[in-house]
Each structure stands twice: as structure tokens, then as C-alpha cells.
Amino acid sequence: MIYLDHAATSLLKPTAVAKAVYEAILSLGNSGRGVNDAALDAARLIYETRELAADFFGAQDPAQVAFTLNATMALNMAIKGLVQSGDHVITTQLEHNSVLRPLYEMEERGAELSIIPSDFQGRLDYEALEAAIKQNTRLVVCTHASNMTGNLVDIERIGEVCQKHGIFFVVDASQTAGAIPIDMERAHIDVVCFTGHKGLLGPQGTGGLCVRPTCPIRTFVSGGSGIESFSKVQPSAMPVRLEAGTLNAHGLAGLRAGILYILDTGINEIHLQQIYLMQRFLAGVKILPEVEVYGDFSSMDRAAIVSLNIGSMDSAIVCDQLQTDYGIAVRGGGHCAPLMHKALGTITKGAVRFSFSHLNTEADIDAAIAAVAQIAAAEEA
């Protein structure tokens, strides 16, 4: 199988990640639950992973990093923990449902919501974003890159606006963490929400949020904390304010190995290789008749994603054909980004998304181009 669905989950993982999970599952106890050697080993590993994640996203202290199951959980915690009735929130048309649905839920509970539009290529209107700010604007939440087009959002520009107006800024780094550097300080970000199983090359079931110390996110889940057993409330100190119950130490061992691999390989080298492969694919398919590519490719400062459609074909059918006839794994249909589909005009047929890892090969790309060309030729005929 040629796997080109890394925006969904990275399948080509460094061996060290699998090895770390294997070793952890056979040796680690429960972090913070008791002080036996196995429990301490788990706590040490989790602490080291916090340190790595904090450094990776420019957080000043490992205690600012709370681990979650995925980015969706992190985004829910950030949005529902910061917004209340009467608050105004700004987001964008590029968002995934992991941002939109918690926001719609808060809207039902009395929050106001403004959604900043994008154009037909999925480019954000930054001036509209600043113009949307009101007296009661509490939060701006946006993705760092669209999961459909791969277009990058200028988070430094938005962060500056948020800082100027004293508004909290939450970034969904699902499509960029591990491929494009993110610095909370430089971009004035209050919360970075990340998943472990995509660009960070870790296992599914890992993720988290880096929270600026001045950002008062309320407790989302309460329960066992490993401290203050006889208190009726969840401790207020970070990270335990946002972490209840047993952490996924086995998964975090893999996430740690993934981040170490990225640091060792170089995040810029990884991104350059991804973009090289993406460009090779783009050059091969955009010249084909019947193929329509979505997104803004004027800058290579983007996520390595190419979404397309072939003639009037249903993207789900193209996707199925790519898998069954060519052994190429991609994603078709809707991409949990309903407003982006609306902007691109792909609500009915969806889109076929190709997303690339630096571990893909030129042969993978050439095979994918040939497959798209054949399907397009058959459609044309």
C-alpha cells in the first residue's frame, strides 16, 4: 500500500516510536499513583515528555503542558474552559469540526460567534478578523493550517492583534505540529492544542495543550489526581487542573520518541522534504484535464496537502478506486470541515485529499500521479 493520508494520521512512523511504546507497556506503572519504581519510571517519562513538548512549542515551563487523548479533547478543554455566556468568540471558515462543534455548543449556551470568511482558494480575510473584534470578544480560535487545502494561517499576525486587544488566542496545531515550528511566545499564543499521532509521529490517543500561565482554563474533567486525595475539588495547579485519571504513559513514551526523532532529523528538513514531494505531486496532477486542485499554492509555507476532484466524479468513488485498483490510501468525501467545503464549492462531491510524509518516496508520488492520470483519462473519455 502507498499511504498518502498523513493528514489523517501518520502511518510511516520511526521504528523508535513503536519500540518506545513496546518497552513502556511492559515496564511502566501508573504515574503519580504510588512511589514504587514502576510508578516513578512512568512519572519520569511523562515529565520528560512534558519538558520536550514545552520546549517544542515555546512554553516556559513543563507544568504548562497538559496531556489529552487528542487535539479534539484539547480544543474542547480550551474553548469550554475559557468561554461563557455573553462572551464573543471569533473563528474562521477554515476550521475543523473539533473547533466548530464546541463553539456551536457554546453559542447554544449564550456565547456569540463570528466566523471570518475565506475566499474560493481558502485564503483568510485577516482584515475582517480584526474588524470583527468587539467589546466582549474573549477569544480567537483558529487552525494553523487547513486540513483540506493545507493553506497556512498567519498565526503571528493574528496573535499580535489578539495581544493588542487583550483577547485570548487558541491555536489548533493538528496539521502543523512536527512540520512547521510554532513558538507560543513569538506568536502571542495563549493555548496551543496538538495531537500526537500526526506530524509528531507518536501513537493515537496522545495529544495535549500548552497553556500560558495567565490563561485561566477551567477544569474540564475531574477525578484522580495523585495528590490531595481528601479534597472535594480538582487541584487548581497546572497541569493537574486539566488532567484527571491515569495518563497514557505508554502512548506518551511513543510521543516522546516521535519528538526526539523530529528534533534529531530537523523540523525544517522534514518540512522541506514533505513540500518537495507535495510539489512533485502537484506538478504532475494540476496539468491533467478534468483535475481541479483546491487551495493556495503561491507559497510553499504550507502543510503538505493537495485536495482535488476529477471532473464530476464523486470523491468517495475516486478514493475507493485509488485504494482497490492502485493500492493508494487517501481520504475522500467530507473532511470534517463543513465551512471549508462551502467556500471551495465541494459540499456535494467532497474532495480527494493527498497528504504527504517526509518518509514517502518519489516512487510513491509518481505512482499516485499515474493513478490520478488514468482515472482522469477514463473520466474524460
Added chain:
Amino acid sequence: MLRLPLWHKSQRLRRLEMRVKKQKAVVLFGTTTMAMKFEKLAKLEPLPGRLIPVPAQIRAGCGLAFCTDCKYNERVLSLLIREKISYERIDEVFL
């Protein structure tokens, strides 16, 4: 059933007999994360000591504490301050 060699039992008993209570400095932390941070930095110093369960005579419940000889009190305090590690308190107890 796991059969332990005879010497194992006698060594364990000898160790228990040898354990004499001494006054120790015990640092209490608000989170496991801070305890782990302190343990890591103490090891780098190096500052002798180890993580123990919080003794009930200090506080009922759970959690980790760093236990060291009282003679290192000042070094413990300076490490906590220098590295901005939030802690609850330092107690001296017989352990």
C-alpha cells in the same frame, strides 16, 4: 510460586533491623510534575535524596515528597528558589 533463595530473606531482615529512624527534611509539592522536576534537578546538582510517598504524619492522602538529610536543608531551599519550583512546604520529621 516464586521461590526466593534463603539468603534473600535473611538480607531483607538484616536491612529492616538496620533501618534506624533519623530526622529528615521532607519537601511537599502541589503536583507530581513539580516533584519530578525537583528530582531531576536534584540529581543534576547532585543533591542526595529520593522521592517517597508523603508520610501520613505530615499529611494524610497521597502524593510524592522529596526526602533528604536535614543537613541539606539550605541547598534544597536554594534549588527550589533558583529553579522557581512551586512547593508547599519543607517539614522535618523522623522517618
